[in-house]
Amino acid sequence: MTAKPSKKMADSRSVQKDPNVSEKSCRPLTISTAPNALSERIKELNCLYGISNLFENQDVSLPWIMQRAVELIPAAWQYPEYACARIRLEGQDYATRNFKATKWRQNTKIVLNGQHVGDVDVYYYKKPPLCEANPFLEEEKHLLRAIGERLSKVLWLKRSEEALRESEERYRVLTEQVAEGVALVQDNRFRYVNPAFCKLFHISMAEEILDRRVTDPRAGNAAEIAQSYRAVGDIEIDAKVEELIQLSQPGRLAWIQVCHSPIAFKGRPALLSTFKDITEIKEQQMAAQRMADQLDSENRVLRSSLKERYRLGDILGRSAAMQGVYERILKAAATDASVAIFGESGSGKELVAHAVHNHGARKNHRFVAVNCGAVLETLFEREFFGHRKGAFSGAHADAPGYLDMADGGTLFLDEVGDLTLGMQAKMLRAIEGGGYRALGSTDTKSTDLRIISASNTPLEDKVNSGHMRSDFFYRIQVIRIQLPPLRQRKQDIPLLVEHFLRRIELPAGMDRVPGPIMDTLMEYDWPGNVRELRNVLQRFVTLGHLEFLSPCEQFEPSPLPAEMDLRSATRQLERSLIAKALSRTGGNRTKAARLLGISRRALFRKLPPA
Numbered sequence: 109m110t111a112k113p114s115k116k117m118a119d120s121r122s123v124q125k126d127p128n129v130s131e132k133s134c135r136p137l138t139i140s141t142a143p144n145a146l147s148e149r150i151k152e153l154n155c156l157y158g159i160s161n162l163f164e165n166q167d168v169s170l171p172w173i174m175q176r177a178v179e180l181i182p183a184a185w186q187y188p189e190y191a192c193a194r195i196r197l198e199g200q201d202y203a204t205r206n207f208k209a210t211k212w213r214q215n216t217k218i219v220l221n222g223q224h225v226g227d228v229d230v231y232y233y234k235k236p237p238l239c240e241a242n243p244f245l246e247e248e249k250h251l252l253r254a255i256g257e258r259l260s261k262v263l264w265l266k267r268s269e270e271a272l273r274e275s276e277e278r279y280r281v282l283t284e285q286v287a288e289g290v291a292l293v294q295d296n297r298f299r300y301v302n303p304a305f306c307k308l309f310h311i312s313m314a315e316e317i318l319d320r321r322v323t324d325p326r327a328g329n330a331a332e333i334a335q336s337y338r339a340v341g342d343i344e345i346d347a348k349v350e351e352l353i354q355l356s357q358p359g360r361l362a363w364i365q366v367c368h369s370p371i372a373f374k375g376r377p378a379l380l381s382t383f384k385d386i387t388e389i390k391e392q393q394m395a396a397q398r399m400a401d402q403l404d405s406e407n408r409v410l411r412s413s414l415k416e417r418y419r420l421g422d423i424l425g426r427s428a429a430m431q432g433v434y435e436r437i438l439k440a441a442a443t444d445a446s447v448a449i450f451g452e453s454g455s456g457k458e459l460v461a462h463a464v465h466n467h468g469a470r471k472n473h474r475f476v477a478v479n480c481g482a483v484l485e486t487l488f489e490r491e492f493f494g495h496r497k498g499a500f501s502g503a504h505a506d507a508p509g510y511l512d513m514a515d516g517g518t519l520f521l522d523e524v525g526d527l528t529l530g531m532q533a534k535m536l537r538a539i540e541g542g543g544y545r546a547l548g549s550t551d552t553k554s555t556d557l558r559i560i561s562a563s564n565t566p567l568e569d570k571v572n573s574g575h576m577r578s579d580f581f582y583r584i585q586v587i588r589i590q591l592p593p594l595r596q597r598k599q600d601i602p603l604l605v606e607h608f609l610r611r612i613e614l615p616a617g618m619d620r621v622p623g624p625i626m627d628t629l630m631e632y633d634w635p636g637n638v639r640e641l642r643n644v645l646q647r648f649v650t651l652g653h654l655e656f657l658s659p660c661e662q663f664e665p666s667p668l669p670a671e672m673d674l675r676s677a678t679r680q681l682e683r684s685l686i687a688k689a690l691s692r693t694g695g696n697r698t699k700a701a702r703l704l705g706i707s708r709r710a711l712f713r714k715l716p717p718a
């Protein structure tokens with residue numbers, strides 16, 4: 109703005125003609141009455157500076173600013189002693205104490221977002237000396253316009269400030285009242301957390317965690333916080349990530365649905381996460397699923413009891429004894445209880461174990477079969493609990509144990525009576541909540557599995573003789589399934605013969621077993637049960653005649669060639685002796701081991717897999 113001429117030194121340059129002002133308008137012309145131009149200029153600047161200063165102060169209200177501003181205006185005018193001012197804003201008046209509206213008026217507008225929302229008026233409340241019509245200077249017009257602009261800016265700033273505060277307040281109320289946990293993370297550190305988040309992770313107040321890293325082990329339940337951010341790695345994600353986690357809440361385990369969304373906060377990437385407790389929904393879902401599974405199982409039992417079955421899965425047999433077995437299998441499959449299967453060697457115990465697993469709720473998880481007779485006491489932990497890399501020489505990598513492999517599924521303990529008392533105790537602890545540790549690890553793990561076991565002999569005998577812990581016995585034998593030997597269900601033989609022949613490549617011209625052969629098969633006693641029948645049929649198809657050798661035909665003795673080395677000859681002789689012993693005992697391995705003078709365990713190790 110150009111310097112304003114003083115009252116005394118007003119010149120023609122500063123006193124421009126206003127078309128609205130009559131020729132008679134007075135101008136302060138005399139040098140003797142005008143203060144100097146510099147002091148006039150200082151008055152203007154003081155006024156503008158004072159008004160600008162008002163909105164530096166952020167904690168004051170708009171009316172306070174307007175009232176102070178209006179009081180600053182008269183002093184900048186040519187005749188401050190005659191001047192008064194008024195700001196009219198949105199229906200509200202702010203005026204100097206001496207305010208009086210007269211015909212000597214100067215006005216400017218206050219504008220907000222292009223809208224006329226108020227006015228600033230300066231009046232001379234009585235006629236100033238030497239003035240007729242328009243006593244105001246051109247510079248005062250500029251000054252008033254500058255004041256109007258500044259007040260418009262104050263108004264805009266105040267309104268924006270209010271809008272921001274209101275939106276912040278709305279956001280705060282919203283996030284503080286919602287039941288969902290909310291957290292904002294930037295640069296890997298918490299910038300905001302709401303009370304629900306604090307409650308979820310056992311943090312007493314938000315300040316405890318603000319500015320801490322996501323993985324900081326100090327605040328609240330740090331392990332669970334870190335767990336809920338595991339899915340987003342280093343917090344830099346491009347798209348929404350959702351997952352379900354389980355958190356421990358007082359007295360219960362809660363299912364929490366976590367949703368991480370990448371956002372921009374203060375112009376930089378950040379992560380906004382919500383944590384919703386969906387335990388109730390999840391429990392309802394699980395209950396519904398359990399009910400559906402139960403209905404499904406009941407339906408299957410019902411269907412099976414409606415008509416006589418000739419098979420269940422891979423198990424064949426239409427005899428009444430086998431109908432009873434099918435029913436027990438389906439009933440066992442409808443529960444999650446432990447099942448113990450009894451029957452002679454080769455009678456189909458492992459098939460039954462598979463059937464229970466395949467008809468049960470765990471069918472989509474693994475079925476892990478372990479021959480307990482072949483497990484050495486010293487290797488029990490390594491085999492059942494697994495090991496970590498470096499746990500012993502030769503442990504080049506981490507390896508899971510049977511319990512890890514069967515997690516969610518079934519662990520089938522074949523020849524369960526061969527587990528020693530020590531092994532039973534370790535197994536019991538591992539499955540009964542005590543957990544287990546892999547060799548070389550300090551972490552305790554737990555597993556969720558169903559145990560199905562099998563034995564040739566009644567386990568009660570083992571308990572009575574002190575070879576089985578009674579707690580282990582009760583743990584594994586909740587449901588009992590007894591398999592009949594083949595000699596007690598001979599009516600199933602034709603069905604089984606037909607089944608096995610379909611799987612063997614028959615020589616040209618043979619499509620079925622001749623009648624007399626079938627008669628012989630029906631008369632035979634089958635000490636090796638169905639396994640023996642399968643092997644006899646295989647031999648029959650190959651040799652053309654029946655040979656009831658042993659249930660373990662793999663061990664058929666053969667003459668030793670002269671050029672054989674001692675080690676191979678010893679092995680062959682051993683196999684031949686084992687075959688004979690098994691043949692003599694009708695496949696009963698316990699008796700065969702006794703005949704050979706070795707332990708059952710030693711016999712198992714020497715046997716090839718069935």
Ligand SMILES: Nc1ncnc2c1ncn2[C@@H]1O[C@H](COP(=O)(O)OP(=O)(O)OP(=O)(O)O)[C@@H](O)[C@H]1O
Pocket residue numbers: 422423424425451452453454455456457458459460522562564638639642718
């Ligand atoms: N009812 C059956 N229907 C069809 N095949 C059967 C039946 N029972 C047994 N088998 C067959 O006989 C063989 C031996 O069965 P499995 O291994 O289940 O017997 P097991 O009682 O577990 O024997 P072991 O006590 O010697 O371990 C397998 O090849 C199996 O498929």
